[in-house]
Amino acid sequence: MAGTDTSIKIELRPSPAVILCEPQLGENIGTAARAMANFGLWDLRLVRPRDGWPNEKAVAAASRADHVISHVRVFETLEAAIADLELVLATTARSRDLQKEVIGPDIAAQRMAVQIAAGKGVGLLFGREKWGLLNEEVALADTIVTLPVEPAFASLNIAQAVLILAYEWRRQSGQAETLPFGSGLSEVAPRSELVGLFEHLEGVLDQTGFFTTPEKKPSMIHNLRTALTRGSFSSQEIRTLRGVISSIDRRHQRPNPNRQK
Amino acid sequence: MAGTDTSIKIELRPSPAVILCEPQLGENIGTAARAMANFGLWDLRLVRPRDGWPNEKAVAAASRADHVISHVRVFETLEAAIADLELVLATTARSRDLQKEVIGPDIAAQRMAVQIAAGKGVGLLFGREKWGLLNEEVALADTIVTLPVEPAFASLNIAQAVLILAYEWRRQSGQAETLPFGSGLSEVAPRSELVGLFEHLEGVLDQTGFFTTPEKKPSMIHNLRTALTRGSFSSQEIRTLRGVISSIDRRHQRPNPNRQK
Numbered sequence: 001m002a003g004t005d006t007s008i009k010i011e012l013r014p015s016p017a018v019i020l021c022e023p024q025l026g027e028n029i030g031t032a033a034r035a036m037a038n039f040g041l042w043d044l045r046l047v048r049p050r051d052g053w054p055n056e057k058a059v060a061a062a063s064r065a066d067h068v069i070s071h072v073r074v075f076e077t078l079e080a081a082i083a084d085l086e087l088v089l090a091t092t093a094r095s096r097d098l099q100k101e102v103i104g105p106d107i108a109a110q111r112m113a114v115q116i117a118a119g120k121g122v123g124l125l126f127g128r129e130k131w132g133l134l135n136e137e138v139a140l141a142d143t144i145v146t147l148p149v150e151p152a153f154a155s156l157n158i159a160q161a162v163l164i165l166a167y168e169w170r171r172q173s174g175q176a177e178t179l180p181f182g183s184g185l186s187e188v189a190p191r192s193e194l195v196g197l198f199e200h201l202e203g204v205l206d207q208t209g210f211f212t213t214p215e216k217k218p219s220m221i222h223n224l225r226t227a228l229t230r231g232s233f234s235s236q237e238i239r240t241l242r243g244v245i246s247s248i249d250r251r252h253q254r255p256n257p258n259r260q261k
Numbered sequence: 262m263a264g265t266d267t268s269i270k271i272e273l274r275p276s277p278a279v280i281l282c283e284p285q286l287g288e289n290i291g292t293a294a295r296a297m298a299n300f301g302l303w304d305l306r307l308v309r310p311r312d313g314w315p316n317e318k319a320v321a322a323a324s325r326a327d328h329v330i331s332h333v334r335v336f337e338t339l340e341a342a343i344a345d346l347e348l349v350l351a352t353t354a355r356s357r358d359l360q361k362e363v364i365g366p367d368i369a370a371q372r373m374a375v376q377i378a379a380g381k382g383v384g385l386l387f388g389r390e391k392w393g394l395l396n397e398e399v400a401l402a403d404t405i406v407t408l409p410v411e412p413a414f415a416s417l418n419i420a421q422a423v424l425i426l427a428y429e430w431r432r433q434s435g436q437a438e439t440l441p442f443g444s445g446l447s448e449v450a451p452r453s454e455l456v457g458l459f460e461h462l463e464g465v466l467d468q469t470g471f472f473t474t475p476e477k478k479p480s481m482i483h484n485l486r487t488a489l490t491r492g493s494f495s496s497q498e499i500r501t502l503r504g505v506i507s508s509i510d511r512r513h514q515r516p517n518p519n520r521q522k
Contacts, residue, residue, distance in 0.1 A: 005415065038410050095443070099495070100446070102442065106432065147299075150301045151269050155265050155324070164424065164425070179363060
């Protein structure tokens, strides 16, 4: 889905940090950066990336999430990477034999939103591509976050896990209430115009003999009005529909010039 | 994040269909299939896939979402692909000059859940990689769905858009309340055991001369008890902590055999 508005400047608002522990492939760092950018995150921290930093493959995969890439910080230890944070959540897809609470992304995002609104630092830990976080790394976090995946098909790559958590962060922090574009719906016409349409249509139908059984006329009108009300027509649409009725009606009065043969 | 439990059989429960209009790359069909499988979707329909079907690259990229790939159906027209559906939502990242309501993924998923609970067919339309859905395709849908992305960085690939909508479907349909694994937390100890810990600790501190100013003792005890209560200790943890206290306490009574020099 394309749709980026390049005229808008990117703002770096307070938001959770994403900490990748020993990421192996530059491509995954880049796609994680892109997923962060989609939902307004920008603070990406790497603990001992296998191929060092900067990484050309990461930059290419980030496809213009330059503001995330340019803010990347590299740390020698996880302890150093989270030193300034007050709330740390560890993402994992496997149950651990640890005395830690386990929550889903929606609850996690609510807690992150509360902390960030209070000016605290929040971080989300993600593990290695192949085997995730080590237990000693999870132990440094306050809480475990896991995604409500289908247990029989639970494997997500890092960028997808980042995407879901970034989406939930944006939703729970109230920013998701503003969609990037609004409805194209025009205002619904005043009810008098709708009644004008009904009366126009019913008058024409009276003349064409649509109401064959007089005692059924009230219920037929009721059903027609019910159906037509459901459309929430705009003034323009009501004018169009009245034009359609007039046009069909006139065909019975004068020959259609396009149908001469 | 690894974590798939291969011992669990995949169930095909009623869920929204995903309809890809003229997908160009097999890889994107495969990653979309995988994103569906992560959150329990399985009904994938393709309208005129550029490289035909079956497609080896799609199978490879689906990385074992075989139950989705084996159910794929191919259609010549979008009309045929959605013929059996009662609610059709078009995903798009661009504003259209169409008289259609625009909603976010959470509202979309609520509506899908209501329809599916009532036994109706529901479908989500996704457009081509490069330019999305045509306006004439969007016109066939009831409503437009767009993601609450950062307007300055709005570009998502198809698999990521599918992932967010599939995640929201699972969340709003109530299935997300069951996380794939639970908390490892043991039960909190009965309060009597916690009080036993307090009294043990305070008794030892009385003997070591910790409470130097008698008038401050009550508030110091209050603060200690407050801090220790916050840990929600289990019975096992309380036993361990009492062992720790006894061990430190005994060091003052008898020489530590390991510290002889």
